[in-house]
Amino acid sequence: MVTKRWLGIGFIALGVIGIFGAFVNDIFSLTDYQGIGPAQRVVIGLSIIPILVGASLLPLGDKPA
Amino acid sequence: MVERFKKNPAAAVAAVLIGLALLAYLGYLAIYFNYAIKLFQFPFDYDQGEGHELLDTIMLARGEWPYQNADRYPFYSSNYPPLFHVFIIPLIWIFGPQYWTGRLVAFLSSLITAGILGYAVYREQTVKRWWLIALCTLMYPASNYVYHIGPLLRQHIFMILFEAAAVVLMAATLSNEEKDGRKRPIWLLWVMIFLLIAGYTKQLAYATVAALYIFWFLRDMKRSVLWGIGFAAVTGAVFLAINISTDNQWWNNTIAANLNEFIPAQAIGLYRQWFSLHMMITLVAAGYAVYQLYFERLSIYAIWFVLTAVNSVTAGTWGAGESYFVTTIAASIVCTGLAFSRMLERLETDPPEWVNRIPINAHSALLILIPILFLWQANTVFHMPTGSEFTRAIARMTGRPDVTWVAPQTSCSADRDPEPLPYVDDAFVLIGRPPTVEDRLAGEQIAAEILKGDTPAFAEEAGFNLRVGREVVTNPTQLRNLNLAGLLDKTEMVTMLEDKAFDTVIFRAQFYPPEVLVAIGQNYEQTNLIQMNGFVYCIYRPDNSGQ
Numbered sequence: 001m002v003t004k005r006w007l008g009i010g011f012i013a014l015g016v017i018g019i020f021g022a023f024v025n026d027i028f029s030l031t032d033y034q035g036i037g038p039a040q041r042v043v044i045g046l047s048i049i050p051i052l053v054g055a056s057l058l059p060l061g062d063k064p065a
Numbered sequence: 066m067v068e069r070f071k072k073n074p075a076a077a078v079a080a081v082l083i084g085l086a087l088l089a090y091l092g093y094l095a096i097y098f099n100y101a102i103k104l105f106q107f108p109f110d111y112d113q114g115e116g117h118e119l120l121d122t123i124m125l126a127r128g129e130w131p132y133q134n135a136d137r138y139p140f141y142s143s144n145y146p147p148l149f150h151v152f153i154i155p156l157i158w159i160f161g162p163q164y165w166t167g168r169l170v171a172f173l174s175s176l177i178t179a180g181i182l183g184y185a186v187y188r189e190q191t192v193k194r195w196w197l198i199a200l201c202t203l204m205y206p207a208s209n210y211v212y213h214i215g216p217l218l219r220q221h222i223f224m225i226l227f228e229a230a231a232v233v234l235m236a237a238t239l240s241n242e243e244k245d246g247r248k249r250p251i252w253l254l255w256v257m258i259f260l261l262i263a264g265y266t267k268q269l270a271y272a273t274v275a276a277l278y279i280f281w282f283l284r285d286m287k288r289s290v291l292w293g294i295g296f297a298a299v300t301g302a303v304f305l306a307i308n309i310s311t312d313n314q315w316w317n318n319t320i321a322a323n324l325n326e327f328i329p330a331q332a333i334g335l336y337r338q339w340f341s342l343h344m345m346i347t348l349v350a351a352g353y354a355v356y357q358l359y360f361e362r363l364s365i366y367a368i369w370f371v372l373t374a375v376n377s378v379t380a381g382t383w384g385a386g387e388s389y390f391v392t393t394i395a396a397s398i399v400c401t402g403l404a405f406s407r408m409l410e411r412l413e414t415d416p417p418e419w420v421n422r423i424p425i426n427a428h429s430a431l432l433i434l435i436p437i438l439f440l441w442q443a444n445t446v447f448h449m450p451t452g453s454e455f456t457r458a459i460a461r462m463t464g465r466p467d468v469t470w471v472a473p474q475t476s477c478s479a480d481r482d483p484e485p486l487p488y489v490d491d492a493f494v495l496i497g498r499p500p501t502v503e504d505r506l507a508g509e510q511i512a513a514e515i516l517k518g519d520t521p522a523f524a525e526e527a528g529f530n531l532r533v534g535r536e537v538v539t540n541p542t543q544l545r546n547l548n549l550a551g552l553l554d555k556t557e558m559v560t561m562l563e564d565k566a567f568d569t570v571i572f573r574a575q576f577y578p579p580e581v582l583v584a585i586g587q588n589y590e591q592t593n594l595i596q597m598n599g600f601v602y603c604i605y606r607p608d609n610s611g612q
Contacts, residue, residue: 002283007363057358064362065283 004060011054018047075429082436083196089443090203096449097206101172101216103499105165109508109528111598112496113542113573115218116527117143119162120537122150126157130307132314135547136554138561139521139538142318144546147307148265149220162531167218174226175215179205181229182395185366186402188237191410200439201402208394209342209448209492210387217496221388224266228273229395231259235277236365239284257296264300268319272376273369273392280365322546325383332381339377339390342492343397345442347374350400366403370396384542387492405435448490450499460489469493476575477603478594486599500598507597508532511571514593514604518568523585525573538567541576548578559584565607572603 002010022043036044070077110116121131121143131143131150149170156166183202187193205211215222238252260277263270274296281289308315340347354367373393380389412420412428420427444463451457457467468485474495475481488498512532515522521535530537539558547553555578561567562584570589575582589605596602 002286007283053358060359 002065004057004063004065007065008054008057008060011050011057013054015047015049015051015054018050019044022047073429075426075433079429079432079436082433082440083200086200086436086439086443087196087203089440090200090207093207093212093443093446093448094203097212097215099450100212100497100499101168104168104216107500107505107508108164108532109505109512109597110526111500112214112217112219113526115164115167116531116537117141117540117543118145118150118218118220119164119167119531120527121145121147122153122157122167123162125150126154130311130314132307132311132318134312134314135318135540135544137557139536140544140558141537141540142314142543142547143540144318144323144543145220146265146267146319148262149223149267152223164218164528168216171214171219171222172216174223175206175211178222178226178229178395179203181226181233182398182402185229185233185236185399186406188233189403190406192413194406194409197402197405197409197435200436201398204346204398204401204439204442205395207443207446208391209446209490209497210339210391210394212448213492213497214388214391219388220266221269221391224263224270225392225395227259227263227266228270228392231256231263232273232277232365232369232396233399234259235281239281239365253292257292257299260296261300261303265303268323269376269379269389269392272373276369276372277365279372280363280368283363317547317552318543322543322550322552324550325385325546326549327381328383329381331385332378335380335387335390336377338387338492339393342446343394343442344445345438346394346397346401349404349438350397353400353404356404364403366396366399370400384546405431409435445491448488448492448497450488452487465489465491469498471599473596473599473601474574475601475603477572477591478601481596481601495599498599504598507595507602511595511597511602511604514571514595515569518606520566520568522569522571523562523567524569524571525576526571529571539577541574544578544581545576553578555580563588565589565609568607570605572605573600 022040070080104111120141124131125147131141131147133142135142149167153167153170156170157163160166179202182205183198186201187198190198206215211222234252235256238249238256241247241252242249256277260270260274263273278289278293281292304315350367350370354363354371357363357367370393373396377390377393379385380387408431409428411417412431416427447463447465449456449460451460451467460467466489468487469489470483470485471493472483473481486498490497508528509532512529515524515529515533515535521530521538523538524530525539525541527537527540544553544558548555559580562581565588570585577585585605588608590608590610591603592606593604594601595604
């Protein structure tokens with residue numbers, strides 16, 4: 001059974017993957033665009049939400065998710 | 066009863082409000098039936114694409130796949146999975162290729178879905194509150210979006226029936242297993258079958274599949290993974306089998322050419338509209354999900370609501386629309402019913418300490434508040450044909466105009482002045498108003514244009530060729546999709562148009578690839594304009610002036 005803490009970790013991982021995903025094009029040099037573009041800003045902004053939600057779930061510990 | 070109400074006037078107020086709310090939603094149900102019956106009688110496309118879904122059904126009834134090579138005459142292929150059409154086949158065999166067959170199946174599936182949502186609320190209630198179950202059941206067809214698409218020959222609403230069935234059966238299965246410790250593999254098998262049917266009705270069911278497996282993973286990690294592997298294997302095997310038997314056209318048409326461009330403004334606009342129309346049930350469902358996230362175990366309904374709400378962003382892709390929110394609406398209805406049931410039960414059996422300190426009876430207040438909220442929700446989803454004095458009076462009473470002024474949509478003629486429509490809808494786009502006798506006559510007139518020539522029409526809608534017993538040529542949106550994906554060879558199509566091989570061309574939205582539109586523009590001339598369902602259809606004939 002998954003706990004609230006692990007659910008929180010899952011949310012945080014989701015957000016981190018989202019932020020990482022926003023830079024995939026840059027990492028693999030798929031575009032020449034320099035800097036953080038508008039779409040990347042949106043993705044990063046949205047990815048922060050699961051990170052915050054996940055962090056708030058960590059203190060709930062071993063309660064079932 | 067009267068004595069009871071004298072002793073407790075709050076209960077009397079609540080009863081009256083509940084009665085009014087039920088009346089409002091029954092009114093919406095009557096409006097839904099009226100629209101459906103009018104659509105059953107209308108023998109042409111009401112929503113572009115219906116005729117192509119009818120053609121898919123006809124092809125499947127003949128034992129042919131609708132996933133064809135669209136490079137060759139008749140330049141037709143489908144981008145939808147087959148199961149909705151398969152369910153209609155028996156009706157086609159008995160009654161012939163009629164629009165009402167698929168519309169009836171879709172309409173009935175929406176009513177069954179409403180019943181399933183009501184059942185989901187019912188089975189979680191300790192004390193059965195029939196009025197709340199009834200309001201949740203009636204809320205589904207009262208949604209503008211369900212109303213618009215419910216009785217159409219489109220597969221979307223049918224997919225939601227099986228999504229809802231899978232989710233509710235999954236909730237019942239795991240809850241019963243936890244109660245008595247007995248495993249129920251047969252029930253789980255049915256859940257998987259329902260999911261498979263939903264997915265092979267429309268690809269969008271993947272969000273519900275994901276929600277269901279996330280829920281299961283949270284409750285029982287090992288079993289969810291094992292069943293998930295089996296489910297993926299069966300889904301993949303079916304996919305592979307269809308792809309092999311269609312010579313890869315299944316992949317080309319339902320996947321490769323089905324990834325349309327994303328239009329952010331469309332997504333944002335639809336999110337805004339969905340929220341403003343369904344504000345009450347959305348806010349209550351969101352509150353319920355947040356409560357469960359922090360204070361108890363997450364239910365399948367909360368996960369279903371959140372995941373499908375997020376996935377509704379796909380409504381912003383070209384060709385998508387409001388229908389992509391309907392699964393979320395179904396989930397939010399269940400969450401709303403459960404949230405209100407839980408609050409009432411808590412106040413009856415174990416009220417929190419602070420409730421005893423406030424000067425009003427919280428339970429009575431909530432009993433009054435809930436129907437008020439449902440009445441508010443009834444007002445925000447307002448839609449109504451206003452052909453009678455009675456319905457016009459209701460529209461005026463709620464502060465709305467008694468007609469909608471809208472200009473006919475056209476892609477191939479001069480703009481036309483707005484016309485008054487006897488239909489009012491807070492989410493009115495292009496569908497929702499019941500078709501009229503004039504619309505039917507206009508459809509017959511367009512079909513008659515085909516009979517002036519000897520060939521099938523090169524038409525954007527299938528209904529006109531079907532009406533006069535000629536072969537359906539082209540599926541414009543799919544040709545557009547294939548063309549954008551680089552999967553369409555237009556040589557044969559353009560050559561036939563340059564040779565003026567078609568005696569009639571019928572446009573509604575000009576979705577064809579640019580080269581096709583150019584070939585028509587250079588070789589055909591406009592001869593007639595006919596308006597149907599608020600759209601201008603343009604008729605073209607071969608242009609022989611240069612010969």
